[in-house]
Amino acid sequence: MEGALRLPRLDSTSIEGIQENIERHGNNLCALRLACFSSSKVLADSVFGGKNFLNEIVWKRQSSHNDVRQGSHHFGRVHDTILVYAMSRKYVWNQQYVHYDESYVNRRYRYVEPESGRRYALGDLTGPGGAAKGNARYSFLGVERYWRYSRSKMLELFAAKRIRYENGKVPLLKRYLDEMAGIPVQDVWTDVKPVLNSRQNMRYPTQKPEALLDRIISTSSNPGHVIYDPFTGSGTSAAVCFNLSRRWIGSEISKHACLAATNRLAALGCKVTLNQGFK
Secondary structure, three states, X not given: OHHHHHOOOOOHHHHHHHHHOXXXXXXXXXXXXXXXXXXXXXXXXXXXXXXXXXXXXXXXXXXXXXXXXXXXXXXXXXEEEEEEEEXXXXXXXXXXXXXXXXXXXXXXXXXXXXXXXXXXXXXXXXXXXXXXXXXXXXEEOOEEEEEOOOHHHHHHHHHOOOEEOOOOOOOEEEEEHHHOOOEEOOOEEOOOOOOOOOOOOOOOOOOOOHHHHHHHHHHHOOOOOEXXXXXXXXXXXXXXXXXXOOEEEEOOOOHHHHHHHHHHHHHOOOOOOOXXXXX
């Protein structure tokens, strides 16, 4: 979560404390500084179990880091690492998608339906593998092939104008761009920009963009679920949970951070209950 990136080191006590506060059927997602990644991965594996490790996500947080002018002799450190662990086999996973880039759309979905203006690509209707894969062979629109759909399904698609057919050619399936979910999110994230020049910027040292937490929380939980952030920081995870209809529990040792987070949530119209030991 957000504040883990500002820790000088993430030790076994910290990780075990996090683990104790997570239900066994939940997910745990840790964001670790690059400087402590290798040791933290070993510690996390020892607590959560290496078999429960799902992903190492690389988040590119900035485009460049000009340390050369300061006399450094290493490649620019422009990414953070997020480790994803599942606490059981029945963990929540809501696949996230990103939009196709313009060049892909222009190349792949280059056809436009005149009557609707909808862009579409053409897909193969023939059945790969033929009879060995259980595909039926029959004549459709004068073309005999092994088809991937039954005759009744093909007639249904044709009636719905989902098949493009030119006389003497093999019929093709229309795949509309507006029906496609997009590209499944992979383990390298370059599309989430830092908060430096955005309206979200609260000038909090370790503040993360809401889009980053939105992706993590949307993937690993459903509305009404409880999210625990052991390093609340400026309250980004809390704000995202509020917007996504998730319940939220956070902990933080910094009074400055607690005030920043509560003020941020109050501005959203969210009521916050602080532990009685906070003064």
